[in-house]
Amino acid sequence: MTATGRTEGLATEQGGRATLLAAVLRHGPLVAVAIPAVAALGTALTTDWLPAGDVALEALRTADVGTARTPLVGAYSRFGWSHPGPLLFWLGSPFHQLLGPRGLLVEAVLVNLASALVAVTAARRVGGRAAAWLVAGATLAAVGAVGAPALLEIWNPFVAMLPLLAFLLSVAAAADGHRPSLVAAAATGTFAVQCHVGSAPVVLAALVGAGAWALHRRRTEAALPAGPAATDAGRRWWVWGAVAAVVLVLAWSGPLVEQVANDPGNLREMATFALDGEEAPAPLSDAVGVAARELGVPPAWLVGRETVEELPIVAAGAPWTLGVVAAALAVAATWALRRGDGPAARLVLLAAWLWLVSLVALTRNVGLYIPYLVRWTWPVGILVAVALALTGWRALAPTLGRRSAAASRAAALVAVVVVLAASAGLAVRSLGDRAEPDRPQGEAVRTLADAIDRTVPEGAYAYRWADPHDLGSVPVGVAVELERRGYDLVLPPERSLLFGEERVGPGDGLPRLVVVAERAGAVGPPAPGAEEVTTADALSPAERARLDEVEARIRRDADLPADRPVVVDSIVTARDLEAAGASEADTRAALDLQREGDAYRVWLVPPGAG
Incomplete structure (x- = not known):
């Protein structure tokens, strides 16, 4: 072989490796979150599991869909009303009809899989491949912290976790100009709120934050020359907005019909409880301790310290760790703003806003702090961690690149291997004995x-x-x-x-x-x-x-x-x-x-x- 042939062969081999690496970096996060879900789906389809307690009641209401007893509201609350909507039951009905009780587990896996895929895709739209890998890794960490039943868990406070994370990232992607994310945000946000009303403050706050994000982006773009492409983009916004509106109308039709048909109606009872409830919020000292446990260092989503048997939460976090998170967010936002890194700055500011709203919401908790009542904080904590890590990576990447391209690639490769290893480990756990919840x-x-x-x-x-x-x-x-x-x-x-x-x-x-x-x-x-x-x-x-x-x-x-x-x-x-x-x-x-x-x-x- 001539020198020229050897050179061409080497170039072809290197090009093939580069193409493979690019494919792994692009699609790896999606594969990583899908692997354990596929394993969990195998468990769901082959189990003889039966539900008990609240999940059995969910099975009962799911079986009612399509009959004269079709549910128009969500799961019951211990406070005398029901959670906002029946989307959990409606979506699960086909699976329950076909598979019986284990159909609920199939629904849980598919909801979690779809939410994880949406979250990773939206993260890539907001912060590129690095954000996608960070979200995939954080999602696997949170699921792994809960244990093997996490992807199979259909109980309404728990199954709402990944949809809420998908909503937060989808609404950020929509605010950043990705039109299809409007529909994803409408679907995932609705599902999370209808499953458990504890998600509502975060969803509303995210809409406010995303609105400010979108307004800032539009003002920035308004300074640029407009052309035919801008007009066409405006039309597409209307199309995707109309689809999102249809999703919202269909998903909220049940609660609205129930509200009109009954007096006072479930939505009104919820509002009355929230505004005029007789029960006083928990002491502020308890709220701060729980906030530190959920949103401080290390966050509960990472270390998995919550169990159903721990009723109520008895091990508060250290309040000073909240100051650490606040300082980290302030530093990250300042750096991103000074460097003119718009995507990183907006993501950090949105995360900081939701973190603050979550702290306030935790002070309004009525009664005991029970783990399932504060599970909605986990997606907020994940978003905060992703925003901080993404900003840190953007700050270090240029330095690593200047010093050594090989070092930069090695760091990325290590991160990829860790995430994929976590995915494989979680898949094995999902196939183990007693992987089903309860x-x-x-x-x-x-x-x-x-x-x-x-x-x-x-x-x-x-x-x-x-x-x-x-x-x-x-x-x-x-x-x-x-x-x-x-x-x-x-x-x-x-x-x-x-x-x-x-x-x-x-x-x-x-x-x-x-x-x-x-x-x-x-x-x-x-x-x-x-x-x-x-x-x-x-x-x-x-x-x-x-x-x-x-x-x-x-x-x-x-x-x-x-x-x-x-x-x-x-x-x-x-x-x-x-x-x-x-x-x-x-x-x-x-x-x-x-x-x-x-x-x-x-x-x-x-x-x-x-």
């Missing part, structure tokens, strides 16, 4: 529902329960599962917000099906003439024996009355028992075992019995 409670639902199905014929029953653990999530899940199997159940009137007015009533003239958990403390029949029809235990005999031993020690060490059930359903109740003398090893063992479910007795009470 799997133990779902197994308890199946055990109890199967026992009832074997001994109680299908028909109409007044369904009642007594279970102090986790707000009765297993009996609630059993009610939903029995209805799915063909039972006609009349639920307690005081549960109308959970099950809907059409499913509740006194049940006069019907036999009563009563589910009683062992920890409820009731040892005899619930009424004269009641017949015990079946029993079921979610624990194995060995697990039950171990739990009995642990509970006996807790009762002895904490000096509990003999007739008081030992209930350990959260970190808080565990610590209360530890303060009374129980050992931490015993309370945590009880927490883990009780989470698996309880022993239940099922009674059939004849019509008219007391």
